[in-house]
Structures are given as structure tokens and as C-alpha cells.
Amino acid sequence: MVTSYAGSMEPTREHAEAAILDLLARRDPGKTICPSDAARVLGGDEGFRPLMPLVRDAARALVDARRIEVTQSGQPVDLDAARGAIRLRTLRRDQ
Numbered sequence: 001m002v003t004s005y006a007g008s009m010e011p012t013r014e015h016a017e018a019a020i021l022d023l024l025a026r027r028d029p030g031k032t033i034c035p036s037d038a039a040r041v042l043g044g045d046e047g048f049r050p051l052m053p054l055v056r057d058a059a060r061a062l063v064d065a066r067r068i069e070v071t072q073s074g075q076p077v078d079l080d081a082a083r084g085a086i087r088l089r090t091l092r093r094d095q
Contacts, residue, residue, distance in 0.1 A: 011042040011051060016058030020068065024090045032071060032087035035059060059088055066091055 019038040039048035062068040070079045
């Protein structure tokens with residue numbers, strides 16, 4: 001269940017990780033989310049932009065834990081090397 005943290009507390013990386021994983025769990029296998037989707041869960045439509053670095057850190061931790069991957073144009077990319085829009089998707093279990 002996606003929990004909104006907008007206005008109620010300062011979100012943590014763990015909150016951001018949970019938001020990413022919950023949003024992905026609601027998608028069909030192989031489908032992606034935009035990192036801003038998770039930031040909006042945490043900060044609402046008006047307060048999500050300052051939370052983008054937190055969401056990127058959470059995504060990095062989930063990549064390191066082999067839970068998700070970062071993509072551009074449907075292809076896996078290195079989060080730190082990526083320039084432009086990225087997407088997040090659950091890592092297939094066979095990878």
C-alpha cells in the first residue's frame with residue numbers, strides 16, 4: 001500500500017525505498033515507474049522536487065541490493081552515469 005508522507009514527517013531513505021518497491025509491486029512485471037512517482041508519494045505534487053535526491057539514493061541502494069534496475073529507453077543503465085530521464089523497474093529474478 002502506498003503511504004503518503006506529504007506534510008506529516010520528514011521522509012527517510014527507507015521511506016523512499018518502500019515507496020519505490022510498493023509502486024513497482026502495483027505494476028505488471030517488467031513495467032517501470034518514474035523516480036518522481038515515488039517522490040510524489042513522499043512529498044505530494046507540490047513538494048516532490050526537493051525529494052528527488054533522496055529517491056535517487058534509495059534507488060541506488062535498491063540497485064545495490066539487486067532489487068531494481070535503472071533504465072533508459074528500456075535498457076539497463078548505470079544510475080550515476082545516466083543523463084536525462086530514467087525509469088525504475090523490478091529486477092527480474094533470473095538476472
